[in-house]
Amino acid sequence: MALVTRPLIGELGWRKVGILSSVLTSIAFVISAFSPCPEFLFFSISLLSGIGAGIAVSLCFIILPLYFDRKRGVANSIMMAGICMGQIVGPPVARFLQDEYGFKGATLIIGALILNSCVGACFFHPVEWHLKKTRREAVSLPQEDEALLCEQNAKRNSAASNSQISCNESKGDQDLMPFAMLKKQRGGLHSAEASSISRNSSSLCISTIDIAGVGTIPVSELIEEPYPYVQDSNRSSSFCISKTFLRIVRGTAKDLTILRSPRVCILALNGTCFLNGYFNFMMIVPFAMQAAGRSLEDSAWCISISSICNLLLRVVVSSLSDFPRFNKRACYVSGFVVTSLTMFTFPLLVELRWQILTMAGFGCGIGATMGLYTITMIDVMGLDSLAPVFGATSFAVAFGFLCFGPMIGFIRDLTRSYAISMWAMGGTVLCSALSWFLMPAATRYDQRRADKQHQQPEKTNSKI
Known part of the structure; x- marks a missing residue:
């Protein structure tokens, strides 16, 4: 199930996958308490519990390094300690529950304990939610630079060309970096000035830009989304489910190519x-x-x-x-x-x-x-x-x-x-x-292959 975890995350998100896997594992134990025959355990424990627990465990191993940089080792040690404590404490607890409540009662209690994993999965927040906001120093551009920037955005937004453009505080780097490149091409922007703009691009105060008329680059163009969401409401739910399933299968096959x-x-x-x-x-x-x-x-x-x-x-x-x-x-x-x-x-x-x-x-x-x-x-x-x-x-x-x-x-x-x-x-x-x-030999091989792939586009561009 570790192969399927990443495509599932791309479709549903961290928290939904974590909660669903925890619930599935808990249900597997609960229905095992009412097993009519030993063969039923091959379905409940082996199949359902294997799917749910496999996704949950893989999710924890994959998500942890994304939250930490400097203290990644300490965070990993805490998670490893939890795994080992579960292996040490789990068997005696299961034996005690079985002696006190029998197979059915012990299995129901363990299923309820597993359900508490949903609480942990609820804290799988995106890292961006908890980033600290820093204030940056505002920089004013010269009058001719403001005019040049307005001219560039007017060309990009023909709908706003007939209205008077009023510039306010600019947000994001996507409009300032093309401006800096355009100014540099005309020879009017020095390297120090360009670096100053790129450093303070998120807080530049411009007085001649209408933010509503500035075209922004969609996130899908900046970051490749291998598993886009299906947003067409006119399509049937069965069609959406089938498309989602196909994307998960393609994503799983794509991950295997890393071998x-x-x-x-x-x-x-x-x-x-x-x-x-x-x-x-x-x-x-x-x-x-x-x-x-x-x-x-x-x-x-x-x-x-x-x-x-x-x-x-x-x-x-x-x-x-x-x-x-x-x-x-x-x-x-x-x-x-x-x-x-x-x-x-x-x-x-x-x-x-x-x-x-x-x-x-x-x-x-x-x-x-x-x-x-x-x-x-x-x-x-x-x-x-x-x-x-x-x-x-x-x-x-x-x-x-x-x-x-x-x-x-x-x-x-x-x-x-x-x-x-x-x-x-x-x-x-x-x-x-x-x-x-x-x-070491494998590393050199991958490096040579990466160099060849990097040189091929350069040769193609030189021929063009």
Whole structure:
């Protein structure tokens, strides 16, 4: 669903998508409480909850960096802390509710708790709503410049040519910058004067312009809108829905084309191998320890210790990413290495204390990588490409879950050994670290391709 999130945002907006996904996830749990048969859970929990939760989680990862610049790492650490706290507190709470109220009551209560996500989604305001307004110093233009500016706007607005033009305070840069260029072409505007106009264009006081007659550039011409709204009221609602659906499909397909970049492919490979490796490892640890003669309480301690270390490292690493001297990429790759080493080591241990210590290192490796997961995407591809990169990477991770899970089970059934299965998962995580060494070559390839695309228009213009 991460692939569909960005096109949905383009059609409905941040808050509507967040609220709808939260409501859908809550409904999935509520109707699961009245499930007539176990097969119904494949529809309610797997399908409906997967769609709603997938969009909600992707939305949080994508929207957070847009609100922060200098403190982006601290904000990311707070979000990561919330995710880890949910993983730590959620299972005991679900077990307590099930013991007290049974399956139906516990599922209804959890559905009600999920519905509180709508409150958080209501705060997904556009950043422009909260920008601080700054006062700029007003600048008066010479008389001849005012006349030239009036002449330019009179030509652009033939309807106002017969009326006397009275100039008031000008708003926006779209009228002043063409004026500055026109004056510069005539040789009457110096570079210092032009820069002064461009700096103070939002607060220039002109006394000879009629703002009502000044033609403005539509926003759609300044900013490319890949998902425009359907505003024709004469068309049927079914036609509008079908057009919206087609735009979402086209937007999803367009986001997938970002996989043509080798850098995105490496990021997708990193996420696929790492997330599939460590998730399957955590699922198989209790069974491996039970087969080795350990109790479920011992395995619970190992999982809890790894989750706590995961939480601490996510918060620390994300906060450190705000400092310029902190090497984010080295820490990101180190998380791969530490996680894979602990996965190779754990099956060889016998004593419980060493197993707990190894699982603590396992949690530290996960925290070091996941704390920089989206930050690394921004560092490699830029903030503007975060949404399609995150969507394409999540798509690859989801496809990996369909392949890695059965493969690990097949290895376990074939070898009758949990150790070999864990080593196979450790090898997939190690592949994430090794693939990162291809990133410099991928960066150079993308740079050369961008240079070629930039040179082709120049050659065409020179021929013309």
